[in-house]
Each structure stands twice: as structure tokens, then as C-alpha cells.
Amino acid sequence: MLKVESLSKTFGKGSNNEKLALDKVNLSLEEGEFVTIIGGNGAGKSTLLNCISGVYEIDEGRVILDSVDVTFFPEYKRSVHIGRVFQDPLRGTAYDMTIEENLAIAFAKGKPTGLRPGMTKKDSLLFKERLELLDLGLENRMNQKVGLLSGGQRQALTLLMATIVKPKLLLLDEHTAALDPTIARKVLNLTRKIVHEETLCTLMITHNMKASLELGTRTIIMHEGQIIMDFKGQERSTMTVERLIEQFEKRSGAVLDNDRMLLG
């Protein structure tokens, strides 16, 4: 489904702050695969997602989505087939519009942006059904402005918006990082449920090592712009957090001293 070939991205070329964020990264995802990505700060995780989704233009390499080379497509063109949830709960929704209206825009993904009514009664009913499945009581607040929702509720809504039209690829960028533990767990469970039900090809960045091993079918570790570990199946199901750290330090030559990752 997703193929990333020799992807490279450098920031601040030619200046003092030049940084090679991604170094000839190769990655291949099958349809329905749920991959978690973990790594220290500056490892290139978010950059990878941003390059795949088109927010950043890449310097070298190719991005191929479902056999279509999208390397030179602008962000909005790629978004038609990609669903995203960001780390910042504010970034996925329009705070001044209602829950319904936000869902209406998400539901229109892939359809022409014309003068057809933004939302019909039929749509409204559909949204209500989907919101009920989230089990957060949002279905009773459909006419309320998103700005009134809490972070967790917003992320849940963003998740729904990202998947209401089934995407070919779901990109989750530490989407529970800004939430408190109880809500974070709820959103993670929601994620697991939706991805499983729709068999979505998913790439999820998380800072939580335990979660990275529990969710999904495959785990990737990034360090300094490269993928240094990639395991699935038997190897993964027997992996523990301690062994993971040990392996990481051996492969990268760096000490894993990221508190968030170790304690989170």
C-alpha cells in the first residue's frame, strides 16, 4: 500500500542549522498493516509522516501510495487518500464550527468542492450514529462549537473525521501525547477499534514504548534520520521493553535517555 524509497530531507540547507532529518529512508507497508514508530527527539519520525503526507517537499526519493507515485503531488491532493491525526488537539478541527459541520467537511473528502449544500439531514443522521460509537456523549452535542470540547474529545473527533471516509493510509502523530492518561487510554482504545474494524493501513508515532509493542503488528525504531530496527511477528510478540532498550543502545550506539519514552 505504501512504499517509501530512499527518502531524504534536509532542513536549513546551506545555513548554520543544516540538519539531515531523513537519510535515505526505505519503508514498505502492506494493506491493513498497523505499524508503530518510536524514537528519540529529532529522530525524524514526524518528518517522515510530514513527507509522506506532503506537508514537506522531499529532497530525494519517492513516495508511492497504492501504486500511485505521489512524490510531486501537493498536500491537499494526497490528503484525499490519507487520514491524519496530529499531536496538537487544536490542529485537527475548526474550533469555530460545530461538530456536525466539521464532520460534514471530513465526509466530503474526495468529493468536488462545489455549491452543493454542505450538510443534509441524511448526513446529520449518519454523523449521529458514528458519534454514538465513540461513546463520549458527543452525539448529543452535535450543534455545539468544537471549541467547547476538551482535548481528548477533540482528538476522538479528529480520529473520526480522519476515517469517516475510509483512507488508504492513516497517519497518527503522537496523537495522545497531549492528553492526560485516562483520556489517552480511551483514545488509544478507540484507535485500536477503528483500525481493526476498517483494516486500515496505519502508521502511528508514539512515545510510549509499552504501547508501541502492544498496538499494531509491527514496530519501527528511528534514530538520526534512519530506521535502525524493524520487527514484527514472533520477534515482536516476545520483545519486552528492557530488551528493546538494550537492542536500541547497541544498534544506535547512543544511550536511550529520553525520560518520556522510558517512563511514559
Added chain:
Amino acid sequence: MTFLVLQGSFELGIIYAIMALGVFISFRTLNMPDLSVDGSFVLGAAVSVIMSSGGQPLLGLVIAFFAGCGAGVITALLHTKLKIQPLLAGILTMLALYSLNLKVMGGRANIPLINKATVFSVLEKTVLGDYSKLLLSLIILLAILFLLYLFLNTRLGFVLRATGDNDHMVRALGVNTDFVILMGLAISNGLVALSGALIAQSQSYVDIGMGIGMVIIGLASVIIGEVIFGTKSLLRRLFAAVLGAILYRLIIAFALEIGMPSTDLKLVSAVIVALAMAMPVIKKRLSLVKRKLTVAHHEGSKRPNA
């Protein structure tokens, strides 16, 4: 205040309300400060007068609208394609329009419309007479309000509102925000130009300097309307912009009635807008002061027993 003053204020307010709606689209809906308004207003007026001189006042209004759309497109392209900041892009368009408007006016800085038919003059001959300006403008305004409300509830309208809120989200949902901004600024400037076109036919002349300060007046109208009428729903906000424009004219008329020289009017506008924008902060401060006083009062009444 005489009836004439009242009627005049409403006439002006209704036509300027169309401009306020245009400013509402760019400043509030798209969240983009568009200063080309000063230029688009005169562009609409110039086109309107030139076409009325040629015997086509109604067509003049239509073409004025589209000319304004063109101005908006330029600003949008400067921003989306050349990555120029919206504020600067609007200023560049306004500058360019200054020369362009003069060209439209054939090199003259002022063109009077004496004895030529305007959209109003035709009606004035009918039984409506004196009220024809008021009624025709009102009909046009209501039609625009209706169409605008419908538009803002279409798919394009939804993404327009969302782009002003959070353009990241809109792009992540597969919509070309460059196109949305283009449409938004086109409609916004189109409305402003239409307003200018109506004013020119109403007052029977166009002057190259008649657009100066329009964007400020438009903003003041929108802000005054929001503070007084609230922002709860989209429909309410549209009405607020309109009522704010009318109220602004009434305030000016009132200031003139009590003898304030028109040179002070700009100061009055500034004070009103500042007050309007500070209203939420003022309200908070007042409630805080109230709580402090209540607490102090309780403390005071407790002490004797200690």
C-alpha cells in the same frame, strides 16, 4: 434629529452594509486582513459611473461586482502563489488599483453623473419617489444577505469558514486551500465593489479619493455589530455586520447633529472601535472588581465577632 438625517443615515448605512459584508468575509471568515478594499471600492464606483454615463446603470452594477472579484483574485494570487503575506498583498493590490482606477476613469480624478439615468433614478419617477433609494438598496441588501447565507452553507462555504479557522485541517481533508482563498477574496472584493458602485450611482459621482479609509469603516461596522448583536450563529453574525454598518452611520449623524466638526469624526470612530474591541476585557475587569468588593464587604462584616 430630523427625518431627513435619519433617512439619509439609513440609505447610506444599507449600501455600506454590503461593503461591511465583504469585509466580514475576508477579515472574519477567512481571517485574512485584506486592505485592497480601499481600491476595490473605488473600482466599483468608477465602473458604475462609466457604464451609467453610457446608459447602462444596471449592467454597470453587475460588471462592477466582477471587477471587484478580479481585484480580489489578484490579492489572492499574490498571497497563495508568490507567498506574499496577506497584509502586504492587499496593500500592493490597493496601490495598483489606484493607477488602474484612474485608467478606468479615463485619466480624470472625478466624474459627475449629471442627468444620466441611474438604477435609482428610474424608480424615483414612480410612485416610490423619495423612498426609492431606501427601498431599492434594501432589496439589494436582503438579496445579497440571502445568497450569502446560502453560499456559506454550501460545501465551498463550509471549507471557506474552516480555512479561516484552521487551514491545516482543510488541507488534511483534501481541499485546495489556495482555491478557497481565491474564491473568498474574490467574493469579498466583489461585494465591496458593488457597494462602491451603488454609492456612486446614489450620489451621482465618483472621486478617486472616495475609497480612503473604507477598510477601517468596514471593520468598525463589523466589530460594532458583533459587540452589540453577538456572534452565536452565522446568520446572527451576518445580520450583525449589516446592523453595525447602519449603526455606524447613525452614530456619525448624531455626532454631526450635536455639532462635532467632521474632522473629529475619525477620532470618534477610533474610540468606538477601541471600546467595542475592549468590551470583553472591560466586562471581565468589572466582574472581578465586583467580586473583590463583595469579598471585602463580607470580611468587613465578619470582623466584629473575632
Added chain:
Amino acid sequence: MKKPLAALISVIMTMTLMFSLTACAPSKAVNSDNSGAKKKIGIVQIVEHPSLNTIRESLIKELQVKGYKDGENITIDYQNAQGDQSNLKTIAQKFVSNKYDLIVAIATPSAQAVVSETKDIPILFSACTDPLGSGLVTNMDKPNGNVTGTSDAVSAEKIMDLAKRITPDIKRIGALYNASETNSVSVINNLKDYAKKNNMTVVEGTVTNSSDVQQTVTSLVGKVDAIFSPIDNTVASAMPVVTQIANKAKIPVYVGADSMVKDGGLATYGINYDVLGKETANMAVEILKGKKAGDLPVKTMKDMNIYLNKDTAKAIGINLPDDVLKAATQVFGN
């Protein structure tokens, strides 16, 4: 790498736009044939306006009559600032740096811009209502510097006397003018003096730009019996709307110039701009023949004429008295 490129492209685009517009600008370039014998005259006008245009046209015609033909023994460079003060500055600097032999500045803002640019080149102003108050000359009889000219000063007194003949019962007069135009202020001060002597009151109606005019006039008509407006560029540019509102309220509007009467004012006792242009031409000839500008006294027009507008009179329900009609130089309207 994109930001600088974008900025460069936008600058190039703007400059290309600028050049293409100046290429289409309707200006008459001075011939680079500097054969010494031809005198170079620069004419600068603040804005396109019938009265100002009349002055320029009759000036050029009279010069020709007196033997100075454009293209033969003189070259005339006419520039119009299109209402923009900063353009005036640019034009003035151009005239001075090209070392013209004479500069004619039509209207006060034009004159003020040129006067500050040169103390050597002779400057001839025309249609400046108050040369002393505007800082153009320090002495009307012997200006002494390089500046002199013709003034279109009108007498508020004479206009009000005429007004009293047409509408004898007016007591409260509205003064409609832009206080930042020095040409207007002096005439309004005369009006106030007249009012004091004649038991009338003056209500101020100042405007800062043409957009203010509508609401200011609407407010005035409820408070006065008549409106007075001098030769004010701001009011003149909005004359149609002044007429609309004043006629509706049946208030007579007495103005300072014939063009304002043509645009709807009721009456004026004003000057003939054709004659003003001719007088300016006469002074220009003297300077071209070698006289110093500072030795020529500023000329004010002695001959004033009555201009009336029949349509306006009808609209506000006034019968123009026969003797006034007979004495009028021109009556506008059907």
C-alpha cells in the same frame, strides 16, 4: 530558498507594471532638442477640473495670440497630478531639474509644491484664492521673490449681497468647506465677518474628504437657511450630492465658482476663468520678455460676474428676480 526568490519576482513584477503604466501615461515629453532659442514652460495642475482646465487652455491660447507658439519658440510641458499631493512633488522636482524657464502652477496645492522646490526659476501661480495666507508671497504688490501670479479670490461679501437679493430672508448660513484648504479658510473668515455685520449666524460644516460631504450636508440642512461654499476642491468634487440633498430640503447653495453653479449650486458672484487664464498669459509674456517675477504685483480680478442655475432655482421653489437674471453673465439649466 523560496522566500528571496518570491520577493525578487514580486519586485520585478511591480516594476514592470510601473514602467508599462508610465509608458501609457498621457504626458507630453519635452523635446531633447535644446536649441537654446526655445523657452521651456512647465505647467502643473493638481487635478482635472473644468475651471482649472479653462485657465490652462485660455493661457495657452493667449500665449499663442501674443506670439508664443508651442513647438515654435516655446515648448510646453503639461503635467497633471491626478489629485495626488506626492505626484505634485515629483512633477515640481522634474521641472526644476530640467531647468525650465518658467513654471506655471494652477491652484494653490500645485503652487505650494513648486514654490518649495526652487528660488530661482520664475513661478507664476494661477487660481490661488489667498496667496498671502497660503505662503506663496509675502507682499501682494511687490512679491520680491521669484513667485507671482493671478488670484481667483472671491468676495464672500459680494456673494452674500447677491444671495440677499435672491433669498432675502436667510439668517443662518451653513459654511461647507474643507478646513485644510487654505483657499477656503480665508473666504470663510470673510463670510463670518459679513455675518457679524449683518445679523446672521454661521454654522460650521467642515469636511475632510469627499466621503464626508453627504452626511455633513444632511446634518446642515436641518440647521440653516442657506449653505455657503467657497471654491473648495473637496466640496466641488462632491457637488452632485450637495445639490441632491440641498434641493430636497429646499435650501439654496451659494458657491464660489461658476463650475460649482453648473454642477448644481444656485448662484455665485465669481470670476471668469477664461479671463483669468488670459491675464496669467499676459504676466507670462512679461516674464518671458525678461521681467523679474518679483517685480510683478499679484493680480486679483476686479471684474466679477453673476452665474445662476435655473434648474436649481426651480427645484427649491425660488423665483429668480428679473434684475438679477438680466445682470447675469450666464444662466445654467433649461
